[in-house]
Amino acid sequence: MGHVVAEPFRIKSVEPVRKISAEARRAALEAAGYNTFLLRSEDVYIDLLTDSGTTAMSDRQWAGLLLGDEAYAGSRNFYHLEEAVRDVYGFRHVVPTHQGRGAENILSRILIEPGDFIPGNMYFTTTRLHQELNGGTFRDVIVDEAHDSQCDAPFKGNVDLGKLQALVDEVGADRIPYICLAVTVNLAGGQPVSMANLRDVKALAARHGIRVFFDATRCVENAYFIQKREEGYAGRTIAEILREMMSYADGCTMSGKKDCLVNIGGFLAMNDESLYVKACEWVVVFEGMPSYGGLAGRDMEAMAIGIRESVDQDTIAYRVEQVRYLGDRLIEAGVPVVRPIGGHAVFLDALRFLPHLSQDEFPAQALAARLYLDAGVRAMERGIISAGRDANGANRHPKLELVRLTIPRRVYTYAHMDVVADSVIRLYEDRASIPGLRFTYEPPVLRFFTSRFEPVPRG
């Protein structure tokens, strides 16, 4: 099973959780329309829906909350945040936003013209939607291996430079306002991008005068994978690696709810002064003054502290290795998961797990529902439901049909991981009994959040 990296903290405060009865779980699942997003948190025993905003803050961050300067303008906490972003990420200008999608909204608005194309290394739901709402078209330029759950390549988040160049040749560089590069790639399974690839993408983009913006949401996890896997980086600190990564971008959007170790917050950062001015013009419309962007002063303080804590070697090693522990247990039992194990989650390959279901019977949604019934563990569908419909109204059929077991940062112990692993292994042994699902309600956009289902009768 490999070595276990023990917790680099001791527990000062606890939040009781309980597992409700099997009967109560069945009633809760039916009330939620078989959609794990619609369950009440109190009915969940181990919540692996997301690693977003579910982080346990440190005692220093909690202390920081008391130092909130809640002035409407010019709060000192904004300047702390700005300093932290400058020091740790290296970008000159920072616009706080209420969370990552607030930053995506502003970036898409200030850079995209109708008819533009935005290449990216696999889509993310909110990112792509903001691009489309501004008249842009997302184009996937990730390497082919990313779509193959069983390929064990070390950097499956990489951009295929051939695909990127082909898009430039096809539509012209002036139709590509920026390249949007996620580090790591959430929907590919939390897979990282290599430093060499970041460097190459920047070089290609620079030749054509195209900007590069990172979706930096899980960038510290990406830095850890570079340290572990890429030649020449074993002796470098996480902070050094992160700064080098960011040197290949013109700016970034950030969901602080992940690698900034906070429960709410985000930002848009960039070096270009004129872009910053434009971002400030829009942030006041959607979020608030450029010195708070939808956040309380105390939240900016917690994020500033979290940004500095996040690059601590022990903190990030524990985070990624705990995820790997869960993944290794499942791999040893023969459960089909996305390989290699990513930074924030273990992804079950639902098409391989439930081969008796077609993708149109929503195997990932069905498996997530059954996992809740079995053990009170909440996971998230990342497959055909998340991918939504195309412009013609047809279901998109992504190659990856996954259930994401997302591990919150600093929240659950290895014993919790064992409970999850035991349940998934039990379900795998009993997989033939798991029925497919069909819609009873489907909303028009971002349907995964609120759609409802019922089991498809068998036979």
Ligand code: F0G
């Ligand atoms: N980019 C990536 C890669 C994300 O994973 C997320 C959020 C966002 C942008 C948007 O950030 O939620 O702060 O507005 N991901 C969450 C998840 C929701 O569960 O994966 P946000």
